[in-house]
Amino acid sequence: MLDPQGPLSNxxxxxxxxxxxxxxxxxxxxxxxxxxxxxxxxTLRERLGGEKVVRWFGLIIPAGILFLLLAWGTTMVxxxxxxxxxxxxxxxxxxxxxxxVSYLDDAGREVAADxxxxxxxxxxPVVVEMVSEDVIHSFWVPKLxxxxxxxxxxxxxxxLHADRAGVYGGQCAEFCGGAHSLMGFVVVAHExxxxxxxxxxxxxxxxAAVPTSVPSTGDVDVQRGRRLFGxxxxxxxxxxxxxxxxxxxxxxxxxxxxxxxxxxxxxxxTRATLIGWIGDSQSIKPNNRMPSxxxxxxxxxxxxxxxxxxxx
Amino acid sequence: MVDDSALGWWPRWLVTACLGLVACDGPPDxxxxxxxxxxxxxxQLVVxxxxxxxxxxxxxxxxxxxxxxxxxxxxxxxxIAGQLPNxxxxxxxxxxxxxxxxxxxxxxxxxxxxxxxxxxTAYLLQxxxx
Numbered sequence: 001m002l003d004p005q006g007p008l009s010n011x012x013x014x015x016x017x018x019x020x021x022x023x024x025x026x027x028x029x030x031x032x033x034x035x036x037x038x039x040x041x042x043t044l045r046e047r048l049g050g051e052k053v054v055r056w057f058g059l060i061i062p063a064g065i066l067f068l069l070l071a072w073g074t075t076m077v078x079x080x081x082x083x084x085x086x087x088x089x090x091x092x093x094x095x096x097x098x099x100x101v102s103y104l105d106d107a108g109r110e111v112a113a114d115x116x117x118x119x120x121x122x123x124x125p126v127v128v129e130m131v132s133e134d135v136i137h138s139f140w141v142p143k144l145x146x147x148x149x150x151x152x153x154x155x156x157x158x159x160l161h162a163d164r165a166g167v168y169g170g171q172c173a174e175f176c177g178g179a180h181s182l183m184g185f186v187v188v189a190h191e192x193x194x195x196x197x198x199x200x201x202x203x204x205x206x207x208a209a210v211p212t213s214v215p216s217t218g219d220v221d222v223q224r225g226r227r228l229f230g231x232x233x234x235x236x237x238x239x240x241x242x243x244x245x246x247x248x249x250x251x252x253x254x255x256x257x258x259x260x261x262x263x264x265x266x267x268x269x270t271r272a273t274l275i276g277w278i279g280d281s282q283s284i285k286p287n288n289r290m291p292s293x294x295x296x297x298x299x300x301x302x303x304x305x306x307x308x309x310x311x312x
Numbered sequence: 313m314v315d316d317s318a319l320g321w322w323p324r325w326l327v328t329a330c331l332g333l334v335a336c337d338g339p340p341d342x343x344x345x346x347x348x349x350x351x352x353x354x355x356q357l358v359v360x361x362x363x364x365x366x367x368x369x370x371x372x373x374x375x376x377x378x379x380x381x382x383x384x385x386x387x388x389x390x391x392i393a394g395q396l397p398n399x400x401x402x403x404x405x406x407x408x409x410x411x412x413x414x415x416x417x418x419x420x421x422x423x424x425x426x427x428x429x430x431x432x433t434a435y436l437l438q439x440x441x442x
Contacts, residue, residue: 182374267375270361272362272365272366272419272420272422273365275419279366282378283378283379284375298416299416302418
């Protein structure tokens with residue numbers, strides 16, 4: 001929040017600094033009055049204890065300051081949720097303990113699905129619809145915008161705006177259960193043209209009837225992992241576009257290999273962490289909905305991880 | 313760490329490694345004699361490379377993965393993966409390419425530069441908690 005990377009978070013930062021400055025001024029004023037009350041001359045102390053001071057400094061000035069702050073803050077922050085209507089639309093749904101991500105067309109239909117990572121164009125605002133599929137979560141990417149609650153049964157809208165391409169971290173900001181602090185998020189801002197290309201690719205992958213993500217390599221582990229994904233029951237919860245795996249209760253894994261993080265923004269996405277996550281995700285993120293697959297052998301874990309890595 | 317010449321460590325760990333693989337005479341030398349190392353960097357790499365997703369380390373609060381063996385007192389351990397002598401040279405090879413030394417392990421090969429591998433090796437060998 002103190003390192004804004006876009007106009008929307010800039011607003012929040014300005015507001016924060018104004019509040020901090022004001023609080024400091026009031027604190028100093030209180031200190032000064034206390035000093036006067038203890039060590040000041042009789043006339044000063046009499047004046048400080050007078051009704052006039054109480055009326056002005058106890059009532060009129062604080063009420064005035066609060067009113068002005070409220071009015072100013074409200075108009076300032078209004079821009080963060082006011083929509084022009086031509087922003088790219090996305091939807092993020094809070095889940096225990098991960099984020100479902102959808103890219104929407106103008107009519108609000110999902111054109112590509114993903115999880116735990118949001119790709120946006122730099123230099124223009126995007127609008128993100130915030131929903132929850134279980135309890136109240138809160139979506140917060142401090143460098144790019146404000147904080148928005150995700151409330152079951154309600155759609156909240158929040159704009160994000162990155163000045164430059166880059167990778168920005170986010171975090172669930174509303175206590176949602178034991179592993180709440182392990183519910184992270186990654187926002188990747190692309191140059192505008194890059195982003196258009198990227199989204200077109202994702203749309204094609206999502207719409208393809210023929211398997212697009214089937215690796216063409218002769219990697220034995222990848223082929224074995226692909227079979228295991230069905231046999232071990234992973235497909236009951238996870239979807240991989242273009243394959244029989246169409247489970248929707250867990251994160252979409254169509255592009256899991258290209259994600260920067262694993263376990264919702266908390267681990268680097270490598271072969272090693274994939275193996276650790278599949279084999280014992282409960283020790284990494286306690287009480288997440290994916291069981292630890294301790295029954296899988298070492299070679300099976302390796303094969304599954306290789307398959308996950310190949311899904312790009 | 314306990315090195316005197318710039319090239320001194322190289323043949324020493326190689327010899328140690330070879331001896332460790334062919335013979336089991338006497339107590340294994342487990343002093344981290346891997347040259348100039350940075351223990352803090354080793355600890356940082358253990359987190360960055362994702363080792364902690366499978367193993368527990370005494371000074372890494374999170375994650376503490378439960379899939380692989382607990383490494384909290386790894387420095388006192390006699391064997392790596394239950395079958396290789398726990399010596400610097402062997403360990404250095406193992407962390408970079410576990411499947412080559414122990415076929416069938418779930419631990420994947422991990423990309424580390426020479427210096428990074430030395431740092432992690434030294435870090436692992438000084439783990440003696442409990």
